[in-house]
Amino acid sequence: xxxxxxxxxxxxxxxxxxxxxxxxxxxxxxxxxxxxxxxxxxxxxxxxxxxxxxxxxxxxxxxxxxxxxxxxxxxxxxxxxxxxxxxxxxxxxxxxxxxxxxxxxxxxxxxxxxxxxxxxx
Ligand code: FES
Numbered sequence: 001x002x003x004x005x006x007x008x009x010x011x012x013x014x015x016x017x018x019x020x021x022x023x024x025x026x027x028x029x030x031x032x033x034x035x036x037x038x039x040x041x042x043x044x045x046x047x048x049x050x051x052x053x054x055x056x057x058x059x060x061x062x063x064x065x066x067x068x069x070x071x072x073x074x075x076x077x078x079x080x081x082x083x084x085x086x087x088x089x090x091x092x093x094x095x096x097x098x099x100x101x102x103x104x105x106x107x108x109x110x111x112x113x114x115x116x117x118x119x120x121x
Contacts, residue, residue, distance in 0.1 A: 002061060002098045005105045006030050012103075020044070021062075021093035021106060022051050032093050034109050044094035046072060049079035051093040054086060058104035063097045081112045 004024050005012040015024045022044055025032050033041055037050035044051075049072050055062060069092050073083035083090055090110065098104055 002101050003103045004098060005103060007056060007105055007107050008109065015098055017099060017101070018097050020095070020097045021053060021091075021104075024098075025093060025108065030108060032108050042094075046092055046095045049073065049076065049082075049092060052079070052082050052090055052110060053093045053096070054089045054107040054110045055091055055096070056089065056105040056107050058102050059089070061098060061100045061102035061104050062091070063095075063099055065091060066095065069095045078112065082110060086110065 001014045002017055002019075003012050003014050004021060006025065006028070009028075009030050011028060011030065013024055013028050022032060031038060032051045032053065034050070037048065041050050042048040046068055072092065073079050073090075093106075093108075
């Protein structure tokens with residue numbers, strides 16, 4: 001059975017293959033959202049980009065980002081600043097499904113990259 005380790009919360013959960021990270025987090029009471037997004041978000045439709053997480057380990061054990069997820073980062077400034085510099089590890093939790101039987105390590109609520117090493121300089 002695959003596992004998701006939520007690093008900030010120090011919690012490891014077993015999930016069925018195909019489970020998305022957002023649902024696994026919600027089931028365990030783990031908060032993915034910051035600020036008002038805890039109350040107002042797209043509920044897993046991949047529209048708000050507020051469920052962003054960093055896949056710190058086990059990226060081979062999750063689905064690859066689809067075209068919408070790759071495009072979504074560029075559609076609003078906040079999402080873009082979160083994305084810059086973390087292109088290889090940032091994902092939308094609602095669009096990231098666990099596959100295989102390995103472990104995935106996830107950092108929830110990553111900070112914005114406002115000093116953006118790749119953007120400003
Ligand atoms: S919940 Fe809105 S993009 Fe994931």
